[in-house]
Amino acid sequence: xxxxxxxxxxxxxxxxxxxxxxxxxxxxxxxDAPRPDGSRWVVVEPGTPGVGTGLVLARAKGEAQAARxxxxxxxxxxxxxxxxxxxxxxxxxxxxxxxFLEDPRHEPYGTVAVFEDLxxxxxxxxxxxx
Numbered sequence: 001x002x003x004x005x006x007x008x009x010x011x012x013x014x015x016x017x018x019x020x021x022x023x024x025x026x027x028x029x030x031x032d033a034p035r036p037d038g039s040r041w042v043v044v045e046p047g048t049p050g051v052g053t054g055l056v057l058a059r060a061k062g063e064a065q066a067a068r069x070x071x072x073x074x075x076x077x078x079x080x081x082x083x084x085x086x087x088x089x090x091x092x093x094x095x096x097x098x099x100f101l102e103d104p105r106h107e108p109y110g111t112v113a114v115f116e117d118l119x120x121x122x123x124x125x126x127x128x129x130x
Contacts (some may be wrong), residue, residue, distance in 0.1 A: 008056045010068050017057045020118040024096040070119035086111045086127035122123040
């Protein structure tokens with residue numbers, strides 16, 4: 001079986017990113033290991049270990065990477081978080097301070113609302129239609 005296992009997300013700070021993804025979004029910290037160059041290998045996952053795609057939280061190195069923090073997809077929705085409990089996740093995330101850019105809407109493909117992560121990257125919270 002082939003699948004995309006990990007996607008890199010460039011961040012300003014490891015610890016603030018870990019806090020946001022684990023506390024506000026409810027992800028699980030899968031790995032946090034120091035590297036010889038002073039960086040860290042940090043992976044967060046939204047669900048069951050090894051199922052789906054995890055995020056590598058990579059601290060920006062240099063001006064070019066720092067300029068991409070919060071704008072990895074040029075302002076488009078670039079990440080899609082599927083849920084089986086839209087109302088519950090939306091309420092929990094809102095209470096945790098997550099910024100939603102719109103009210104939930106019902107589309108033929110499911111219930112969806114766009115939100116921003118702590119850096120401004122846009123995400124869809126999406127409960128697919130049955």
